[in-house]
Amino acid sequence: MTALHVAHVSKSFPGVKALDDVSMTLKPGSVHALLGENGAGKSTLIKIMTGIHKADLGEITMDGKTVRFANPRQAAAGGLGVVHQERNLVTRFSVAENIMLDRLGNHSLSSVNYNAIAQEATRWLKQLDLDIDPMTPVSRLSVAQMQLVEIGKALSLQSRVLLLDEPTASLTPNEAQVLFRILRRLRDDGVAIGFVSHKLEEVFDICDTVTVLRDGRNACDSAALKDLNRQDVVQMMIGRAERISKRAPRGKTTSAPFFELKNYSSAAGHKGISLAVRPGEILGLYGLVGAGRSELAKAVLGLSPQTGGEIVVAGKPVTIASVAEALEHGIGYVSEDRKAEGLILLHSVLANAGITVWRKLATKFGFLSDTTIASRVGPVLKKLEVKTPSLDQTIGNLSGGNQQKVSVAKWIAAGVKLLIIDEPSVGIDIKTKAYLHDLIHELAESGTAVLLITSDLTEMVDVADRVAVMDGYMIRGVVENDRNYERVSTAIMGFIHGRKAA
């Protein structure tokens, strides 16, 4: 008996193959985990199931019948309910109104029978052990209660298949346990549940079947979870190293650290973070999505207030309240989100590469010319082999790889002594990726301290000297990188997932 079957679905977006021959089978009375790192294709798959995207190839069947939903409303009407990561409730409306939102009346102008919808809503609230007045505004509920209301909304549409996208992302462990109790009951009632999460503990706690996606393909298709252990699942998520790293481990530097965090805490939620990067060293910062890595970089740059501990730059304790101040201390940051945070796509290559050095290059009265800027950033861009017709070219017209080179070049031009590089190879071609790895090494050789953030474990093992492992906004441990993929990945995963045992 199959509730929902995804058969050989492929989907391409311009320039990317998001899904390649992906299959998955959801059965009634089962909780099915859908796993994969960011960009593996989970969201695309969910969007195809619910009719937001159309599959290029392959088909989806429910109870043996082929379905082609045109939009999520149709999917819901067909018995496929989705609870998305982001809240989709109208917070000023009552619980009952939210649950019954698309069934408040027969047509737009019919009056709402509040008693009837309250009664109907109460039925679903009871099933979810939610003891709240259905007329309570949603804004007064806790996050966990809101989550349950969303599930109630999906259930009230007679969903036989329920997809939950990271339902526990904003819940406390206790609240998550309440949710799981209800999910188990729904499962026993014969609902097929799809469960997307990054928290492997939860997956092993509640799920019985697992589908893992990697780079848009099935790393496994609806496998029984009892035959697998954490290591297996993680290996499927991140993939095995296809090759032995060609780089030898680099010689250790023993000079005094350029940048140190001592017991650092931030308003973003980091607690007791201690780490040190020496000049010429590449320190990796690894963790699964949501571990707080990019958030740490941004907090250190002054975007979240520091709440405790010390930031030490070149041996002196400092406070950093803005990126401008970080830059004055010789710290630069290459954002993972090149288009939104890294570059000004509307402006020229020259303006983007020179933005960090304008103040430095200006005359006393704040004047500076293109020639002055070009003489500073030109050689760096040339060294990085940025391919552009001219420095006046709008940077939005360059390829992703060349854009990424420019976003690194601007910090090199500024002569930073610590460069924080966040996910350097997202959305760029393999050749440029290899080039960037070489570049990071060259930077380190020339004495720059590098803090490398990446979710790509192969990249981490290939590039970093040491790997600090982060989970839950804390540093769990540091692994020396000897370029032995098996050993390093095991050690890293040990720090992330072994903390219950430890």
Added chain:
Amino acid sequence: MTDTLHATDNFMPEQRRGSAVMRLALSNELGLAVLIAIAFGAFAITLPGFTSPFSLFTIGRQIGIDTMIGLAMMAVIVTGGLDLSVGAIGVCAAMVFGFLAQKMGIPLPLAAPGAILFGAVLGFINGYTVVRSGVHSFIITLASMSIFFGVMIFLTQAQSFNELPASVQALGKLRVGGMVSVLLLITLAVCAALSIFYRYTVLGRQMLAAGANPRAAELSGIRTGRVIISCHMLTGALAAFAGLMLTARTGAAVPSMAGHLGQDWLLPAFLAPVLGGTLLSGGRVSVVGTLLGATFVTIMTSGLLLMRVGEFWILACLGLMLLLAVLADRFRQQVLRARGMI
């Protein structure tokens, strides 16, 4: 630009995506220049007296003032925001000028900069409030427009300063070569200064960067908040400048010279930069475009007035023009987005 070519010709050419055609399509300056030539030619042929020295003088003077108003708005559109209080600031600054020059007897070379500084202070109030509150500048400046104007009417008792030194009005009437208003020349000088400012100064470049993508600018080490406040201050100073020019034309500082709440300025303020190709979403300006936009609007208005078209028709016509210009702006943004430039 030629001086940077030596630094660029070492770059390997990547596929060039129709940049010549695109630039033409995306630039308003050329189209505006053609429109101006057509409109001017048509009026010159059909309307006797349109090209008389006096007519050219008044048209030129009006271009000078409207361009200045347009530049004031342009300076804040750079941030992707706007300033509804430009008119109120302009009048307030003019009244401060009147007070300094007439009541206090302060010499003009000090009174005029004082009034411009005052405009910048009002702009600072706008900018500081926008940055600190995070509320869109539309609401903030809608409020400040009423506050500035209301306080000004209260303080001046709605009385004009009409005993200004004679040199003020003389400046408004001064012609060079029999037909060119000095006010137009002053505006041209300000245009030149602004063009240099946006291209060759750190602050100007930072304004464009912070306007195009505040997040990326902040993460590249620009103090975005301060820069946006500076944009509002520049707007205030330019609005004050326009207020002074209007005072010179009238020969008096009159509380009602920009209409109630200064709203008579709003149409020219938006028309000139938007016609000129300044992106409403921020990050791109065209000083020359603003000048051409104001020129086109002024020539059309003057010509239609000479044809005895009712003023309400002209207003409707200007409104329609603004609508078309905004649609063109939308189109530009769509093209830019499709090309991955926003």
